[in-house]
Amino acid sequence: LVTCSPELGDGSPLGVLQDAAVVLEQVPAAGASAYRMIEGEPVPDRGHVAWVGCAADAPAADEAISVEGRCVVPGFVDSHAHLIFAGDRGEEFAARMTGQPYDGGGIAVSVAATRAASDEELLDLLIDRVLEMRAQGTTTVEVKSGYGLTVEDEARALRLACEAGIEETTFLGAHVVPPELRSRRAEYVSLVTGPMLSACAPYAVWGDVFCEPASAHAFDGDEARAVLLACREAGLELRVHGNQLGHGPGVQLACELEAASVDHCTYLSAADVDALVGAAGTTTATLLPGVEFSTRSPYPDARALIDAGVSVALATDCNPGTCYSSSIPFVVALAVREMGMTPAEALLAVTLGGARALRRTDVGHLAVGARADLTVLDAPSYVHLSYRAGVPIATALDLTPPSPPA
Ligand code: NIG
Numbered sequence: 345l346v347t348c349s350p351e352l353g354d355g356s357p358l359g360v361l362q363d364a365a366v367v368l369e370q371v372p373a374a375g376a377s378a379y380r381m382i383e384g385e386p387v388p389d390r391g392h393v394a395w396v397g398c399a400a401d402a403p404a405a406d407e408a409i410s411v412e413g414r415c416v417v418p419g420f421v422d423s424h425a426h427l428i429f430a431g432d433r434g435e436e437f438a439a440r441m442t443g444q445p446y447d448g449g450g451i452a453v454s455v456a457a458t459r460a461a462s463d464e465e466l467l468d469l470l471i472d473r474v475l476e477m478r479a480q481g482t483t484t485v486e487v488k489s490g491y492g493l494t495v496e497d498e499a500r501a502l503r504l505a506c507e508a509g510i511e512e513t514t515f516l517g518a519h520v521v522p523p524e525l526r527s528r529r530a531e532y533v534s535l536v537t538g539p540m541l542s543a544c545a546p547y548a549v550w551g552d553v554f555c556e557p558a559s560a561h562a563f564d565g566d567e568a569r570a571v572l573l574a575c576r577e578a579g580l581e582l583r584v585h586g587n588q589l590g591h592g593p594g595v596q597l598a599c600e601l602e603a604a605s606v607d608h609c610t611y612l613s614a615a616d617v618d619a620l621v622g623a624a625g626t627t628t629a630t631l632l633p634g635v636e637f638s639t640r641s642p643y644p645d646a647r648a649l650i651d652a653g654v655s656v657a658l659a660t661d662c663n664p665g666t667c668y669s670s671s672i673p674f675v676v677a678l679a680v681r682e683m684g685m686t687p688a689e690a691l692l693a694v695t696l697g698g699a700r701a702l703r704r705t706d707v708g709h710l711a712v713g714a715r716a717d718l719t720v721l722d723a724p725s726y727v728h729l730s731y732r733a734g735v736p737i738a739t740a741l742d743l744t745p746p747s748p749p750a
């Protein structure tokens with residue numbers, strides 16, 4: 345059992361216990377409901393960890409599940425994903441593999457398909473993607489808007505995410521300037537920071553921006569600052585897409601504004617690394633190696649960042665353009681093979697790291713009180729996540745829920 349709680353187990357940061365047991369309790373906290381309403385249906389809350397230790401010492405429980413020697417880890421926390429979109433950009437991917445660079449221009453294709461989709465289609469697509477993630481071990485996922493880019497379509501995306509029970513919802517109206525306003529950028533920034541933000545804020549926890557002066561479609565430092573300040577004013581916490589396509593102000597802006605996370609970090613200067621080291625207790629650098637894989641960009645040097653003292657997380661960025669993979673195990677394998685992370689560091693980055701990037705203390709570990717989110721590996725050790733790359737060994741544990749109330 346990997347608890348990701350260093351005070352448990354073998355004294356390593358992973359907190360590993362051999363021959364372990366976890367007792368999970370589904371009793372709700374005083375005053376809370378044991379059920380959440382999702383799409384009008386009561387869904388049992390997953391409960392929390394009530395006890396963890398050696399199996400021989402485990403207290404009695406109503407029901408026991410044996411995983412027969414398999415490794416159990418905290419459910420993965422995917423802190424960066426774009427799951428509300430329709431359409432497909434497989435041809436764009438194929439062209440990139442023969443040398444076509446990525447510049448964000450293809451986002452307009454997904455915007456057109458998403459605007460044309462019905463609410464029902466978008467909700468079905470979202471739920472299918474969340475289930476696809478669960479089947480690969482992910483139990484918490486952040487979901488962004490950003491393929492609507494009108495007041496109505498952005499608010500619709502976030503409303504649907506709430507209906508699907510997504511807790512970590514992010515307003516990304518400032519993904520790119522939509523085609524119809526290409527020559528009127530300032531007008532679009534005013535729309536995002538005004539009526540669009542007002543319509544979206546009730547459904548969003550986070551505000552985000554694609555800060556990338558290297559792309560004509562995305563936002564420069566001044567525009568990004570305006571968007572982030574408006575989001576903060578509206579009560580949203582901040583995250584930033586920064587330094588994906590080239591050097592730019594995204595990383596330093598995120599650190600200055602105390603964003604929870606700055607994501608991509610593909611091109612970093614020495615000053616960017618210094619800023620991330622200084623902000624380590626506040627701002628996490630979320631690396632997305634599936635994007636480097638799918639865009640043929642250079643992988644960021646995670647080894648150097650960790651050695652310098654930067655807080656690092658890993659996430660999929662699952663989206664139709666730069667990484668249409670929902671697989672955290674794939675990300676772990678890339679991080680170990682291409683970015684110099686150890687298997688232990690990579691596992692910590694998709695559990696505790698993801699939780700830190702979302703400012704969550706209840707997920708990403710299995711100490712008493714944590715959410716009952718467990719992922720079972722069909723393997724004896726977490727090392728197999730990268731050792732057996734491409735083999736579907738990770739699955740979120742589905743606990744038999746109590747019957748819903750009448
Ligand atoms: O995080 N870079 C900006 N946004 C997404 C890609 C969106 C797309 O190409 O559809 C990302 O990589």
Ligand code: FE
Nearest residue numbers: 424426585661
């Ligand atoms: Fe992204």
